[in-house]
Amino acid sequence: MxxxxxxxxxxxxxxxxxxxxxxxxxxxxxxxxxxxxxxxxxxxxxxxxxxxxxxxxxxxxxxxxxxxxxxxxxxxxxxxxxxxxxxxxxxxxxxxxxxQFPTALKDVFASGPKLVAILEEVRDPGNAGTIVRAADAAGADAVVFSGRAVDLYNPKVVRSSTGSIFHVPVAVGASLEDVLERARAAGLVVLAADVKGDDLLDVRNAGVLAGPTAWLFGNEARGLLDEQLALADRAVTVPIYGHAESMNLATAASVCLYESAFAQRS
The missing domain is CATH 3.30.1330.30 (Ribosomal protein L30/S12)
Structure with a gap:
């Protein structure tokens, strides 16, 4: 001992x-x-x-x-x-x-994914791990940490994922431009979660979420920059119907991923 x-x-x-x-x-x-x-x-x-x-x-x-x-x-x-x-x-x-066992970016998109979560410069370990867990629960095919995102193997990320890092492939270290280029080449529509975007309910009703989708989530403090938003096919916002000032990133990401999961399975 x-x-x-x-x-x-x-x-x-x-x-x-x-x-x-x-x-x-x-x-x-x-x-x-x-x-x-x-x-x-x-x-x-x-x-x-x-x-x-x-x-x-x-x-x-x-x-x-x-x-x-x-x-x-x-x-x-x-x-x-x-x-x-x-x-x-x-x-x-x-x-x-x-x-450590990160997945190669080329392998993420070579398998014909239908739902991918992209975390661009998400720095909070708790948020990152929770999004990996939500992606796993929603049946996503992969998660990608792009830009200067938190280290996937940070102990707080690992704990927050509650084991989901062993279930869903996660790629790390790629540039956002490379990730989105590969996503589009694989036939995915890129939706950026942003407060200035279209209402999620309208996007769902238009049938956009039923197809292969890559959700792009930005930094907790500043969200996505204009040049990053311009790389997406469409910006989408999760509406707030009550009086909350805003929504936690991991919570919003969970809603978006599950809306896609529902649409793709309906």
Whole structure:
């Protein structure tokens, strides 16, 4: 059992909370039983190390079995060691180290996608992870982080996705121009979510959402710049019927993605 929270091995894991260590190693942190379960279920080959407190493993026999099936040895650690490794205050008994696995942009559009979410310079980790989760729930074929978007493997992005990064392909690091060129070549209509756009209800009633669609979502603070909006086929706004001043980006993205999912399945 690992008992020393200041040991080199523990420190090496803890460093993965910072981007330079992730870039250098090609690894990232995974915390909590839900995320670990999804990794073991969908991409067990990515899990390099798995740490757990004995009591946590006793409560989650499914993780024990999945780790054994994947040929992984669960390393027991103390609560103090786990807290030193994790990015959160309460990692809920599990921390894993995984290999990064971004999808190549060409592969995203080579598969004939019908619904893609593009995050242009989305910087808030919670928003980014929640949009990945919403895209997964809505049955989207892929998510693309373009421009200076937050790091996909930021611990807060990973946590907010609640395991969805293991379900839906995610491409990173591309320029918006390249992404949209590939999207159009694959037959997708590009809809930009923007407060100056057409009402979402009107767009839905016009039948626009029934076809293959790439939704473009911009930065939380300033949205999409005029030159970025000009690259889209159409701007669309989610109407606010009550008195709210605005809508959180992840919430608006969830609405847009589900409207497309409904239209494509109707």
């Amino acid at each position: 690992l008992e020393n929270p200041r040991s080199p091995r523990v420190r090496a894991v803890a460093k993965l909370a910072k981007k330079p260590a992730r870039v250098e190693s090609g690894l990232f942190l995974l915390e909590g039983p839900q995320a670990v379960s999804e990794a073991l279920r969908f991409r067990p080959e990515l899990v390099v190390e798995l740490f757990a407190t004995p009591s946590a493993l006793d409560r989650h026999d499914g993780i024990r079995r999945a780790a054994a099936e994947a040929g992984l040895t669960v390393e027991f650690v103390t609560e103090q060691v786990l807290e030193s490794m994790a990015d959160t205050v309460t990692p809920q008994g599990f921390v894993a180290v995984c290999r």
